[in-house]
Amino acid sequence: MGKNRQGITRRQAIAGAGALSLGVITLRSSRAEAAINWDHETDILVVGSGVGAATAAITAHENGDAVLVIEKAPITGGTSAKSAGVLWIPDNFTLREKGITDKKEDCLRYLARYSYPEKFNPADAQLGLSTREFGLLEAFYDNASGAADSLRGHGALKLGEWRMFFLDRPATDYLDHVPENKVPAGRALGPLKDDGSMGGGPELMTQLTSAVKERKIPILTNHRAMRLILNPDGRVAGVEAESGDAKVRIRIRKAAIFATGGYVHNPEFLGMYQPSRLWGSCAMPWATGDFINIAGAAGARMGIMSSAWRTQIMLEEALQSSKLAAGVFFPPGDSMVQVNRHGVRVVNENRNYNDRTEVHGIYDASQAEFPNQLLFMVYDQRTAEGFAGVYPIPADSNTASQVLKGNSLEELASDIDRRLSEVAKQTGGVSLGPSFASNLKNTLERFNGYAKSGIDGDFQRGQAAYDTEWHQVFSPMKADSEWPANPGPNITMHPFRDEGPFYALILAAGALDTCGGPAIDASARVLDTEDQPIPGLYGAGNCIASPSGEAYWGAGHTLGLSMTFGYIAANAAHLEPLDKA
Ligand SMILES: Cc1cc2nc3c(=O)[nH]c(=O)nc-3n(C[C@H](O)[C@H](O)[C@H](O)COP(=O)(O)OP(=O)(O)OC[C@H]3O[C@@H](n4cnc5c(N)ncnc54)[C@H](O)[C@@H]3O)c2cc1C
Structure with missing residues (x-):
């Protein structure tokens, strides 16, 4: 590719680069490359150490390529090591x-x-x-x-x-x-x-990381890839990383494969790319989207930047820190609904986390607002006790401070209002609509009818096998519960009790990670703005525009994709011409 790769000298690029700037260094001539003091040299550089990266490293080694792995964190495994490993x-x-x-x-x-x-x-x-x-x-x-x-x-x-x-x-x-x-x-x-x-994820990454180490593939932790070093023809010649105060330059004979995760912990990118709010994530903190600027500076085209692998999260936790331990993958309980600030249901509560969370971003054009920005997971005493301790329902809903409560629906509404006022500065002033309590009463009456008939006429909760089967996986009723098992025709729904107490938890939109970034082709090659591969640059996993778009096909979707495209990338990179210069 002879296109403009910024045409600046290495000296200018380095001199102009702030301590945290990510980007590209374009060499003007082969002499410029010869002048660089390379710290390492390899056929294939793998950036990151999650599932996509480990798969790429192992595959490249088995293909006979020399491989080096760099990882910016002090530990290996990325979010993959925190996952359920499916x-x-x-x-x-x-x-x-x-x-x-x-x-x-x-x-x-x-x-x-x-x-x-x-x-x-x-x-x-x-x-x-x-x-x-x-x-x-x-x-x-x-x-x-x-x-x-x-x-x-x-x-x-x-x-x-x-x-x-x-x-x-x-x-x-x-x-x-x-x-x-x-x-x-x-x-x-x-x-x-x-x-x-x-x-789970720890086992997955323990095995893969051991396999990398057994193959004597060096893994340099605390090495953050900062910028690509490009030949005059635009081919990737190397990567400059930072390790502490030191700059480390790695010469690459074939290709760089990035599998560096999404940008979910980059507040600036979240502000730019997530139009409705994304409040927090259970991804590891190093998911700051470095590849977006690194590949962007080399001319990469970006795709589906506003997408994410979504999950609901607990607002109270996100207010403490956007870096979370877990998401609300499946809301437990059967006498439980989720309502918006107007007290109405907006979603099948038993849909998968990625699809369910999309409703938080629905825009009301008449009111110019996101009415579902926060949702309220309302439940009664049966669910509070029968599903006690199944996250996010605490062991004791009466004493846990994150639970809002009332002996009547009006009292519950006042408690929610109280809490929303306390956190108004952090939420942008989300408040309950004036008819919240009366609408909630109607919502529960309607839901109770659905629970008795077994048919959710609004959102088909419990109609698909996913809803009922994953309900049993994620929402098991306590074996020693004094509440009877759901005797109704649809185990995902049970009528609410007429009398209180009633409880609510505040849910917000979160993510496992984002999934937008540089676009790739079917060989995992990063594409430029004219849909041409940037020679020697590959990507896999959450750092690239997801090959699946926004869908989450099934349990294990993101790890399956990352592993597969890490494998594709290594096999395609193997066929790259060897730069012997
Ligand atoms: C609690 C939880 C459970 C989950 N369970 C599942 C599940 O069972 N199945 C599933 O499919 N998905 C699951 N996910 C999602 C899944 O973990 C991630 O989507 C997946 O791990 C992403 O893998 P990856 O290869 O893209 O990179 P990651 O595992 O995110 O690794 C990226 C690595 O790159 C490093 N890095 C970043 N920038 C740089 C840089 N500039 N230089 C060097 N290194 C860098 C990071 O430090 C990190 O180690 C879960 C997520 C969470 C939080």
Whole structure:
């Protein structure tokens, strides 16, 4: 690519770079490159040490490439090591062992239908998608099970079918009930411990990191990639990292693969790209979107910047710190609803976290406001006691300070109002509408009717297998509860009691991480503004514009994607011409 890569000398670029600026250094000549004192040299530099990065490093090594890993944190593993470790892999070996065929043609329909509902066209050869969008879905399907099998085959990761605890059955997808989903359960895998039991994110990353180390691939922690060093022709020649006060320059003979996570802990980017508010995230704190400026300075095109892997979070926790321990992946309870500031339900409370959280961003054009910015999870004594201790319901709703309460719905409304006034400066003044209490009364009456009939006429709660099965996984009733098990026709809904106390928790929009960034092609090559690959630059995981758009196909969606595109990137990078200069 001979296009403008800023055309500045290395000296100028370095001199102009502030301590925290991320970007690019363009070399004017091969002599300029020769003048650099390189600290390290490698075929493939992997930036980050989460699942995408570890997969890329192991794959590159197995391909015979020299690999170096740099990680900006003092520890390895990224958010991947904090996760539940579930990986969504279509046509995986456990399905095949059971004789279940997850056909490409069918699976692509599911992916396209969920990722691009606005343009999905089953009659079209590309299902209504652009060539790039369709190519990314195809690349995922074509490589996902290969990536998992390759890691298993090389002894880098032990995997097994991820089964839903309590139910002991394969994981049901997050949109199981559309006709395009022909294999609605069983695509989720998880890391197996030595004793054969299922592990989580720590196990996943312990195994992958050990595999990296066993291959003698150096991992330099406390090394933050800051800028690309580009040859005059625009090819990536190296990366400049910072380690403490030192600048570390790494010469790259083939390619740099970034898998550096999203920007969810970058307040400036959140302000720029998330039009409705994103209050906090359970991602590790290093998710600051460094790759956006690094690749942007090299001319990368950005995609779906306002997207995120969404989950509801507890407002009270987010007010303390936007760096959270956990999200409200599934709100527990059956005599429980979520209402907005007007006291009305706005969502199926049992939908998956990513889709459910989208409703926080709905804009009211008449009032010029986000009426769902905060939602109130209202529950009664049955749920308070029967589901006590199932996050976010505390062990004792009567004593926990984050729980708002009242013996009547009017009293509950006043307590919510009181708390909203106390935190008004931090929330931008969100308050309850004047009819909140009366609307809430009507909402509960209506919900009680739905609970008795088993049919949620507004949001179909409990109609899909996802709703009822994940309800049992995430929302188990206490075994020793004095409240009877739900005897109704729909276990996700139970009528509210007529009398109080009533309780509420305030929920806000959060995220596992963001998923917008530099756009890639089906080989995981980062694209420039003219859709041409930036030579030698690859990306995988949350640091790039997600190949799935905004959809979350099933449990393990983000780890499955990151692993797969880390694998694709390493295989494509292997074929890059070796820069011997
Ligand atoms: C509690 C929780 C549970 C979850 N459970 C699941 C699950 O079961 N399944 C699932 O699919 N998803 C899950 N997720 C989401 C999932 O963890 C992330 O989407 C996934 O780990 C992202 O992986 P990644 O490869 O993009 O990078 P990450 O794991 O985020 O790693 C990125 C790494 O890059 C490093 N880095 C950043 N910038 C630089 C730089 N400039 N230079 C060098 N290094 C840098 C970071 O320090 C970090 O170590 C969960 C998330 C949370 C918080």
